[in-house]
Amino acid sequence: MDESSGPPASTSEPETPRGPLDPLKIPRFAGPSTFARLPRLDEVGRADVAVLGVPFDSGVTYRPGARFGPIAVRNASRLLRAYHPGLDVKPFAAQQVVDAGDIACNPFSIDEAIGQIERHATELRDEVGRLVCIGGDHTIALPLLRSLREQRGPLALVHFDAHLDTWDTYFGASYTHGTPFRRAWEEGLLLEDRSIHLAIRGPLFSAQDLVDDASFGFRIVTALDILSEGIDAVAGRIRERVGDAPVYVSIDIDALDPAFAPGTGTPEAGGMTSREMLGILRGLRGLDLAGADIVEVAPAYDHAEITAVAASHIAYELIALFAADRT
Amino acid sequence: MDESSGPPASTSEPETPRGPLDPLKIPRFAGPSTFARLPRLDEVGRADVAVLGVPFDSGVTYRPGARFGPIAVRNASRLLRAYHPGLDVKPFAAQQVVDAGDIACNPFSIDEAIGQIERHATELRDEVGRLVCIGGDHTIALPLLRSLREQRGPLALVHFDAHLDTWDTYFGASYTHGTPFRRAWEEGLLLEDRSIHLAIRGPLFSAQDLVDDASFGFRIVTALDILSEGIDAVAGRIRERVGDAPVYVSIDIDALDPAFAPGTGTPEAGGMTSREMLGILRGLRGLDLAGADIVEVAPAYDHAEITAVAASHIAYELIALFAADRT
Amino acid sequence: MDESSGPPASTSEPETPRGPLDPLKIPRFAGPSTFARLPRLDEVGRADVAVLGVPFDSGVTYRPGARFGPIAVRNASRLLRAYHPGLDVKPFAAQQVVDAGDIACNPFSIDEAIGQIERHATELRDEVGRLVCIGGDHTIALPLLRSLREQRGPLALVHFDAHLDTWDTYFGASYTHGTPFRRAWEEGLLLEDRSIHLAIRGPLFSAQDLVDDASFGFRIVTALDILSEGIDAVAGRIRERVGDAPVYVSIDIDALDPAFAPGTGTPEAGGMTSREMLGILRGLRGLDLAGADIVEVAPAYDHAEITAVAASHIAYELIALFAADRT
Amino acid sequence: MDESSGPPASTSEPETPRGPLDPLKIPRFAGPSTFARLPRLDEVGRADVAVLGVPFDSGVTYRPGARFGPIAVRNASRLLRAYHPGLDVKPFAAQQVVDAGDIACNPFSIDEAIGQIERHATELRDEVGRLVCIGGDHTIALPLLRSLREQRGPLALVHFDAHLDTWDTYFGASYTHGTPFRRAWEEGLLLEDRSIHLAIRGPLFSAQDLVDDASFGFRIVTALDILSEGIDAVAGRIRERVGDAPVYVSIDIDALDPAFAPGTGTPEAGGMTSREMLGILRGLRGLDLAGADIVEVAPAYDHAEITAVAASHIAYELIALFAADRT
Amino acid sequence: MDESSGPPASTSEPETPRGPLDPLKIPRFAGPSTFARLPRLDEVGRADVAVLGVPFDSGVTYRPGARFGPIAVRNASRLLRAYHPGLDVKPFAAQQVVDAGDIACNPFSIDEAIGQIERHATELRDEVGRLVCIGGDHTIALPLLRSLREQRGPLALVHFDAHLDTWDTYFGASYTHGTPFRRAWEEGLLLEDRSIHLAIRGPLFSAQDLVDDASFGFRIVTALDILSEGIDAVAGRIRERVGDAPVYVSIDIDALDPAFAPGTGTPEAGGMTSREMLGILRGLRGLDLAGADIVEVAPAYDHAEITAVAASHIAYELIALFAADRT
């Protein structure tokens, strides 16, 4: 059927990617809870893009619970369909997309978990071209960047978040959800003068936060800037900042206003709408996207899946950007 | 009392419409659960406008529950007041508005329910000028359009929705909440080149969906278009599209973003705000509105009535448009 | 590790059942969303017991939403562990238990869905000894009984429910969630004088309901009887009623009080506690259990998974009863 | 149809009470939001029993919100059916039961509201035999008792509540939800040594509370007593206490444990179950019930209507007791 | 530590304000529930700014519950930090800010409560420069304005609200949450032609409401105006209106759309976003702010604290404006 979102589940020729279950044969409320009801990695052997769960939240400073983020985002992704009209691309047909399951992280040791995440991501790259990781808290971005740097060298970072996440330590801990990008800069994972924060807002600990952050190579587009400049201008600022560098996109769901993403750990009023987020991402077509994460979805604070639905649509938008590169 | 939203409940002269209960005598949390605490149709005998519940949701493909939509919208409508400052009209005084109760639809047979809805709506037109129907799922739009076509001939359709609803079949079923407007086109209920979708977003099954949809005479204004163009321009596009044709306005509450309408069956991130919706509707003053529906309010997923409040304000805006025509 | 709930996931010798993922290696909030994180049927080829989702709810008369029951119960089952101390048995080691996925049912045709369920269940029995089905609404019990009758002949029915479910028709529909056991009796699926309802309470349509029900071979133990007699006496009444007949256990989650199971479609005050339910089931050890279902979990009305947790523990109790027979 | 819960809605002979809408013709999620979908008082002219809403909550000391109780209880009552098997009676056929709407109480003046309630209740008695009132907070019991005393003389009081409600004043206010029964005693509305509190628990202000309470003629059965003695013994204690006096039954929904009634204003752990409540009420058959109220349902704190469902079943039980007297 | 938001809690020299607890020593989910974890007034003796709770909600006409507003806003304020980058100010270091606790208001007497509020606020001014009051319902604005008028003379009013709050009486009550600003005008508390309403929307009782309102010296900026004009223009209109008069800012949280503030008593669709609110407030730097309130936060209707988080950020913005004046 032309309505099908890919070939039948039983075929698996290398040239034709295996897509999600056909929603006209198996209702979307039935069938396995993989992302978008896509095949598992072990079913197809290799993939261009994998969605990978990283259920780790021991790095949070306020509300925990993002360990249940992958379950929630997968479930909310049942509603996704096969064709992206904005980019005129079939993200699951133009490339093989799979669900690579979850990384088993030790919840009692941040250090061990970071190692597990880096190793697992690196190993996956033998089978998978690019990863879209679903957190978990923002701590996970550091090991994912470490793994990606081995493959692609230093990266530009496009970072959507209410918070800078370039603080130094909390309670003596160097690796937390508030520090990944300072560590990343210190470790040489980021390119100079290529990175940008978006949707920043709310109070900081001190003015020094901004001085430090700038010294790590970041520019800041605040949530109010997005309102006043509009999404096309903001997409333009990102493209100009990043240029042709390989880019990692890291999206803390709290970039969205709590109205759009109540299910998160450190909510800040005055955030973006999900429409702005999707519109800006769409404007990034053509960038050299190396990988991405979507973090800080804490389902215990969500309602009617609105946070998880937003996160699953963001993941879909990223996967569509990967596909748009190919077409 | 001049604060009263209509004449005392005990009067019923034909020339003075009977309005809602006086909120300064009977608190708004008391009294019957009719829409806006208006009189029932059987109390006044005839009406210019009737609010009619259509609690049917057996046509849904994902989350059911819109069968409880009429109860929820009526309850949230208790807060409505008598004077609409934006249109400078008293919607319940300029015309007789009533609550016409619910259609009793068979939940176990889509075909029988569609017949019941069409018959009931047609019969009501002996007593009522125009109907604002509260769903229920979007399946109900088809029999409502059938009934209206008998009276007014083919119509222009102004359709707010995240989804096109012009698909063909689901699981072999021709009449579902995803197909009403394809059926309507096939049955000659819609005028050529007069219809328009608004707030469309999210993935489709295939690019063919757009080709088909255009062939049925629809234009598309996406949710991102609304953000970039602004509500006045969008209202202008609708007016231009519709011209002086009789218009049916069909509003799937999922046109709103899940932040504004969590209580719905197939949520899509990136939607409209309720402010945009109300502002665009206000811009339609002067169109020849023949009827309207508001569908897909699923209260089990709502919180603090925010979806139902939005739907009740939308219904009020439509009723005010009817009244504005008269003044 | 002796704490492991089965052999490592990579082994699959026929003599040693493959159990759930080891919770000490993969946290219970990670890994696939199969029931109890057990292997899928296709991973092990055959099984003694399969958990099967039947996401169908088009037979409900009030609140729909049980189509999301299998997703919710699987997710809540992540907390289950390997050893049942009350029965002194390892349910996942004494027998091969798997997750057999969901039946794809047509949500728009009760008749077609009933056929799909019966066929699917019958086909599964080539690979699976016994089924524990997760609904979905109570309509599904009829095709499951039909399928089982072919294998085992007429059955005794142990039915936990607030409602008799032996009504005749609703809106002309013979097959709904209120009628399965009248149909089952009429079709000869049930043994004479061997069946029993438990937790019945609340108002009926008429006194004739009781007369009819008795004529179909049922005894009734009300929710108040359970309070006054205690769980051991009630278990004894079931055992006496059933004798050595093959038994089908059908559990509508609304047998529990709404406090224990808010997430259901037709709640009735005055119900059982989950402790009573688990205690009575434990007292059924030694009966010839042929199959079971747990139905009417409607997650949109649940809170903090309390309904789904109760349902997953009930499923575990049933699986443990199967295992206890073998040891 | 014999399943019908009364004669067709169009008939209204005086000898045959007009019952609820037929649920097999009009689904229970459709139709007007009267209690149990019964006729309104103005439709039938007179009634044996009326359900009357008293949406007043300005007498509460902690969480307000019971003003929305009547709306919530009516909505939850849609699930009630026509035949009570425990008492073998058809409560809506053995007597004419109606919904008498709400009393419009001034939310800004306790004194004025108390007057409005007393007058309205007294006036209703010209048309209605007995009232079951839905609060609102417990303040409303005082004017209801005053009105009833005029008709029946002093009464015995059977009072289910976590709290004594015989305190003196709060913040200088004599009429609040914590004081109605002290006022009632002082005003001579209660018989000597005929009254009883049930489900009392939790801390008091001082030991003097118990001394005062006893001096007003009350006995106390605590929530722990109900657990240890069982419902039959407790019903016996009530019957013995009350004897053949006319009885007013006043049920604060917080008599139930917060698990069974989260939607209330002053929750206390350690309460009754709804099963115990219904069972004890059933044991009161034959008492001379003069009237009843069910108060303190605060829907903003409810979940999935479990509090409102419990309250509507309690109201049904009381109405059935009225009917049982007649048969 | 330079990240600290003030000197250690043990120091209290007059010249260095004592700030919130250090979040890097005491996690933000620990420690006392004062606003922003600031010191109490009794700990520091005097203050430039005090946050004062006014838990009174007996003046509401629809959903009560704002009496729990101060608890909720304080709890949500735990996430606030020390430095405001938008205004480049440290609000808790540039001035001594404290939590002054709650006013104990009589919930059973509006008149007595109004007196208590005025007296308490007036007394506090011996120790505190300016107050940010957390309601409670909007009734409290009147006594706060009365108290402030004694100190500063008549004021300009900047009023964010869905509603005008210049109605006359409800149920004969002159002092309610819908009337404070009519009373304030009548009592001479407001300057002529200096006041402005923002975010007004939704239906009114009658056109006369607008006539009256204008006669009290108000201009209206509707919620749709804010969308079409943008926040900078709106801030400009406020500044122009107010000029150099002393200003009282009164913020009903229902100025925000229900999506952003579900936890409120009289929700109206079509409201502002929290981003717009914060952006407009920021644009008021330099006005002579005399005091402020944030009212109508009703936590029972909130979800995941999104309303309370928005309110706490608004309070922070106001406190930062006070601080910006000083630097």
Added chain:
Amino acid sequence: MDESSGPPASTSEPETPRGPLDPLKIPRFAGPSTFARLPRLDEVGRADVAVLGVPFDSGVTYRPGARFGPIAVRNASRLLRAYHPGLDVKPFAAQQVVDAGDIACNPFSIDEAIGQIERHATELRDEVGRLVCIGGDHTIALPLLRSLREQRGPLALVHFDAHLDTWDTYFGASYTHGTPFRRAWEEGLLLEDRSIHLAIRGPLFSAQDLVDDASFGFRIVTALDILSEGIDAVAGRIRERVGDAPVYVSIDIDALDPAFAPGTGTPEAGGMTSREMLGILRGLRGLDLAGADIVEVAPAYDHAEITAVAASHIAYELIALFAADRT
């Protein structure tokens, strides 16, 4: 006033304990969020009993969030009153009870946090006789027992919980919420043959769990035992087991059924009611209670505070037991 729950807040003679704020002067929804609105430790200098928050949840294996337990329990405790009729004691008058605030625990290091808890508890004992600690997860029981052993020597343990909490390690971590009592036994903190678990239920990892547990000196009373034996018999078993040894009572709120305590991290169906819990505790009067904790209240999963209300009443019961010893 004799209704007052203690002397006026301004007095502080050593012989008369300072009690909670007077609820008849300061409404219970106003005033500081200390436990039961009691004075802080720093206000009275010393105390017989202190309620101490331990907001630490980094030892959990499933749902985190108990770090917000102290905030939630304190807030729910606003409803407590001064006199305990069951024990005929005024818990806040017979002894000085205070709120000792929270321990600031490092959320990123279990080891450091355990040290902080032990030190803080030990230091407090210079000023406070006995502690009732509010968790936090069950990890905190170990350092609290260590601290108490120094003072009182080895203890008997009365442990209410769904789980044994005597497992060995998770993911290599020795100190988690599943292991405190194995560690306590190994460290000699517990007396031989004096300890008892209550409310145990649900599956275990292996039968060896029971063998190990017994070897550490525990007896087990299951949740089903409590149902069948009744609360008096169970209290008797505890008393017999404990004898005259000093006792530590550790209450995991998941001992209660999820219906009574949804707000917890590892829910198990089939649990106790809150009435049973309070009744059994009452039966422990006369034991030599050395200290207590109430843990695993995770507010993000709570609804309408029912879990927090239950926990606050349990804390009150324990404090009343301390007081009963003195009288």
